[in-house]
Amino acid sequence: MPLNHPYKKLPVPGDAPFELKPSPGKGWGAFAKRRISKGATILAEKPLLIIQKPVQEITDHDVAMAFLQLAPRDKEKFLRLGDNGPGPFESCLAAMAQNTFEFLIRGSNLPVYGLFVLLSRFNHSCAPNSKVPLLVTERGQETLAIIAKKDISVGEEITFSYLPGFELKAQHERHRLLQFTCKCDACHAGIEQKQASDLRRTLVRGLQYLSRGNDPDDQAQDSTLPFSIDPELKKAAEELRIPLSSRFVYDLLSMVLLEEEGLMDDLIVKKVQTVSDWFETESNDMIVKLAMAQTTWREKFNVAARLYGREDAADDDVANELRTMRDLNLGQ
Numbered sequence: 001m002p003l004n005h006p007y008k009k010l011p012v013p014g015d016a017p018f019e020l021k022p023s024p025g026k027g028w029g030a031f032a033k034r035r036i037s038k039g040a041t042i043l044a045e046k047p048l049l050i051i052q053k054p055v056q057e058i059t060d061h062d063v064a065m066a067f068l069q070l071a072p073r074d075k076e077k078f079l080r081l082g083d084n085g086p087g088p089f090e091s092c093l094a095a096m097a098q099n100t101f102e103f104l105i106r107g108s109n110l111p112v113y114g115l116f117v118l119l120s121r122f123n124h125s126c127a128p129n130s131k132v133p134l135l136v137t138e139r140g141q142e143t144l145a146i147i148a149k150k151d152i153s154v155g156e157e158i159t160f161s162y163l164p165g166f167e168l169k170a171q172h173e174r175h176r177l178l179q180f181t182c183k184c185d186a187c188h189a190g191i192e193q194k195q196a197s198d199l200r201r202t203l204v205r206g207l208q209y210l211s212r213g214n215d216p217d218d219q220a221q222d223s224t225l226p227f228s229i230d231p232e233l234k235k236a237a238e239e240l241r242i243p244l245s246s247r248f249v250y251d252l253l254s255m256v257l258l259e260e261e262g263l264m265d266d267l268i269v270k271k272v273q274t275v276s277d278w279f280e281t282e283s284n285d286m287i288v289k290l291a292m293a294q295t296t297w298r299e300k301f302n303v304a305a306r307l308y309g310r311e312d313a314a315d316d317d318v319a320n321e322l323r324t325m326r327d328l329n330l331g332q
């Protein structure tokens with residue numbers, strides 16, 4: 001490990017569960033120094049500087065002016081940042097672009113861009129073990145955190161997905177969007193594993209379309225899916241006419257695929273648990289309870305599959321609720 005690398009002097013808190021070191025093919029990255037439990041906050045950090053302007057309008061001058069206002073200690077941190085390694089950035093704007101997170105401040109719709117010295121040291125993965133949730137912060141208390149999505153072992157690289165909704169894209173689509181060749185484990189698997197992975201992700205996207213009536217990627221109706229769905233079924237999905245029982249079966253099948261893909265997330269689990277509480281027809285509810293009592297998602301799916309297409313007394317209420325949420329743009 002280079003002894004004099006500029007990152008060696010970045011201010012990693014003494015009690016942090018990670019260390020910075022080279023990550024082959026990815027510059028430097030953050031690696032677990034001790035076991036990190038699922039749900040743990042790995043790092044919470046305040047931005048070094050903030051720019052509140054549409055991202056396309058941020059100029060080199062804006063970043064340079066923000067830099068000049070920093071305290072000497074913070075200027076030094078900024079200057080330690082390298083272009084994916086020990087080399088300096090070509091411009092202040094390039095340093096900002098590579099080390100920025102977007103977030104919102106309560107009471108304002110305008111996104112804010114903050115430069116985070118340590119959070120930006122975590123590399124991307126298409127099957128990440130952590131996440132940086134989109135945050136609405138209070139003014140003056142802008143802090144972003146990286147949270148473990150699963151248990152992380154000592155020595156494992158800590159990663160998150162750089163773009164939201166990114167996990168459900170096939171590898172060639174992901175690589176088109178990333179501005180570097182991704183060297184994560186999912187992208188470095190053998191050809192057969194990669195094909196299976198692309199298929200699983202594509203199928204989950206289709207299942208989510210059926211369950212939500214839109215594409216999780218761009219939330220637009222009539223968006224192009226990477227495979228075709230029976231037009232009647234697609235229309236029923238877009239009009240939110242899919243019965244609750246079928247929605248539930250689609251969700252469980254997504255869980256089986258997401259688990260196999262290593263993309264399971266507590267938030268998704270909570271959503272399925274919520275849907276399981278909506279059933280009103282007793283005979284359906286009994287099957288749902290039996291399904292949810294199974295250990296694995298595959299077992300839950302196997303039990304619930306017999307519900308597919310069944311009507312439920314809650315169908316109309318659920319459809320109305322989903323339509324209201326869609327109208328209010330709250331997502332589903």
Ligand SMILES: C[S@@+](CC[C@H](N)C(=O)[O-])C[C@H]1O[C@@H](n2cnc3c(N)ncnc32)[C@H](O)[C@@H]1O
Pocket residue numbers: 025026027028029082083084085098099120121122123124125179180181182183184
């Ligand atoms: C915000 S920096 C992450 C930290 C960076 N590796 C460093 O040494 O400072 C983002 C850059 O890291 C590299 N990177 C991050 N994730 C990667 C991945 N999965 N595969 C290859 N390069 C990656 C890319 O060069 C990317 O532009």
